Amino acid sequence: MELTKNITLGVYLPGESAVHRLDPRTKIISVTLLIVLLLLARSYLAFGLVALFLAGMVYIAKIPPGYALRGLKPMLPVLILMWVFQLFLYQAPGTATLFQWWVFEATEAGLHMGNLIIMRVLFLFSVTTLLTLTTSVVSLTDGLENLLKPLRFIGIPYHELVMTLVIALRFVLILAEELEKIMKAQMARGVAFDRGNFIQKTKKVFPVFLPLFIGAFKRAEELIVAMDARSYTGGKGRTKMKTLRMGRVDFAAAVIMLVFTGIMIYIFTAFKAFI
Amino acid sequence: MPIDVINLSHSYKTGTPFEHKVLFDVNLHISDGEFVGLIGPTRSGKTTLAQYLNALYIPRQGRVLIDNENTADKKADLVSIRHRVGYVFQNPEYQLFAPTVGEDIAFGPINQNLPQEEIDRLVKGSMEMVGLDFNTFCHRDIFALSGGQKRRAAIAGVLACRPKVLVLDDITSGLDPRGREEIMKVVKDLHLSQNITILFISNSMDEVALLARRLLVMDNGKIIMDGPTREVFARTEKLRSIGLELPEISIIIDSLQSAGFNLPRGILTVDEAISEIAAALHLREGHQ
Structure with missing residues (x-):
């Protein structure tokens, strides 16, 4: 049993590619832009283009394609459920009925909606994973902090906000490791997590999640003490070892993003229907 | 089983x-x-x-x-x-x-x-x-x-x-x-x-x-x-080369051996060590 194998979100894959060398701010802005485009996209053509774009980035960043897709595996059951819900529950006037089962009716519009929503979730996840795979935690923090700096004018503690976010991201993997360990300890006492009906399976969650939560609180407490011991006082008066600087790669990335956004906006306005 | x-x-x-x-x-x-x-x-x-x-x-x-x-x-x-x-x-x-x-x-x-x-x-x-x-x-x-x-x-x-x-x-x-x-x-x-x-x-x-x-x-x-x-712990050099230490008793016996005491290898318990060291001391006094 190995849980951490399929977790790619929050993992950093060190490298020397152009994508790795980009200024974190460039990457964060690009990712935000891509997220907005994904939320607006309503056609197969648009999603196809995003897929091509992402594939290109994976290629340039020299991430093994199989590894890039691996993180999606644990999400599959949820996605399939979402797809089924859309297929049967999304109703639009004037669309053809595909087939009927009991009181449920699968419509053509539902089918498209299901497909689009799945693609949207998959790509949203892939975009963010691509960011964390190519950006170390330190530069991600620096970039985010730098971008959120203007928030200080309305009294938002931007440094603390970013710190919280980054710690949460790091804890994904740590908690997964802990979860694996506790699951194994309970399996050693005879729990078969894959046996039994729904209620029996749900009951098996307690022996795992109780220790996990207790451990998480303990860890948080230790982290607080460790930060305190090193005189961490938040963002005030903090200086940086590395200052961020934009370079030629960032200029190239900006041009590429602008062109891509232009194409996408054209598609949004030119094609209204599902194609 | x-x-x-x-x-x-x-x-x-x-x-x-x-x-x-x-x-x-x-x-x-x-x-x-x-x-x-x-x-x-x-x-x-x-x-x-x-x-x-x-x-x-x-x-x-x-x-x-x-x-x-x-x-x-x-x-x-x-x-x-x-x-x-x-x-x-x-x-x-x-x-x-x-x-x-x-x-x-x-x-x-x-x-x-x-x-x-x-x-x-x-x-x-x-x-x-x-x-x-x-x-x-x-x-x-x-x-x-x-x-x-x-x-x-x-x-x-x-x-x-x-x-x-x-x-x-x-x-x-x-x-x-x-x-x-x-x-x-x-x-x-x-x-x-x-x-x-x-x-x-x-x-x-x-x-x-x-x-x-x-x-x-x-x-x-x-x-x-x-x-x-006993045999494994007798292979001192090999164990040390992979970064392992010896039991405390073996360390003491080891240093006594290199100081010229004639002690058998593979002593692991305190009681064994006491009787062997006593015997070795006795032997020494007998020689003098």
Whole structure:
């Protein structure tokens, strides 16, 4: 049993590619832009283009394609459920009925909606994973902090906000490791997590999640003490070892993003229907 | 219940850029009633190997036979194998989840679907085996226990499954000297009175020297030494070269030997050391 194998979100894959060398701010802005485009996209053509774009980035960043897709595996059951819900529950006037089962009716519009929503979730996840795979935690923090700096004018503690976010991201993997360990300890006492009906399976969650939560609180407490011991006082008066600087790669990335956004906006306005 | 490990290899994170091999072609046979120690530097593959023995990992390369039953066999009853081979994890108190000691220890037997009287009997019996008084501790809040007591409760939770083989993964780490001593005594009693086969993984050479009759040494995913504890600890240079220390007694004997005392190799207990040193001193005085 190995849980951490399929977790790619929050993992950093060190490298020397152009994508790795980009200024974190460039990457964060690009990712935000891509997220907005994904939320607006309503056609197969648009999603196809995003897929091509992402594939290109994976290629340039020299991430093994199989590894890039691996993180999606644990999400599959949820996605399939979402797809089924859309297929049967999304109703639009004037669309053809595909087939009927009991009181449920699968419509053509539902089918498209299901497909689009799945693609949207998959790509949203892939975009963010691509960011964390190519950006170390330190530069991600620096970039985010730098971008959120203007928030200080309305009294938002931007440094603390970013710190919280980054710690949460790091804890994904740590908690997964802990979860694996506790699951194994309970399996050693005879729990078969894959046996039994729904209620029996749900009951098996307690022996795992109780220790996990207790451990998480303990860890948080230790982290607080460790930060305190090193005189961490938040963002005030903090200086940086590395200052961020934009370079030629960032200029190239900006041009590429602008062109891509232009194409996408054209598609949004030119094609209204599902194609 | 014999255990056989045949040509076992293991890689972590296969299929990812972080893939690394941790076990290389490991072969191991453990017979009934043995007390085997397993030592090795950190990341040498001790825990990974041990987790194969109660089917927490299923072999992809090589085979693991528990009581002649192949764990990779589709028909193998893994739950039953895990009950027969108990596994106490490092820091086992992390597995405690029930409100009271008794309820947590009953978790394993409940998973075996045993009748209530049998469960009660097992809880009581395993609490006594680890030296927790049933009447005092059965209804006590888990979080009201001390570190050493929590660990004993966790061990009792595994014992309640009635294992014939017990894998103990560094169970004394992080305890104070008294806690260590108590746990060591429990382990020794289990082996002697219950005749449980034990695989004892430890980072403390002293503990292994006191308990194990056979000793395995792992380094970089391979078993590099396998033999009677005395013989293994006699190979001082080899052990030091992979970053392991010797038991304290062996260190003393070693320095006495290099200071010119004629002492036999492979002394492991304080009593042996006393009589051998006394004999050597006596011999010396006789010469003068």
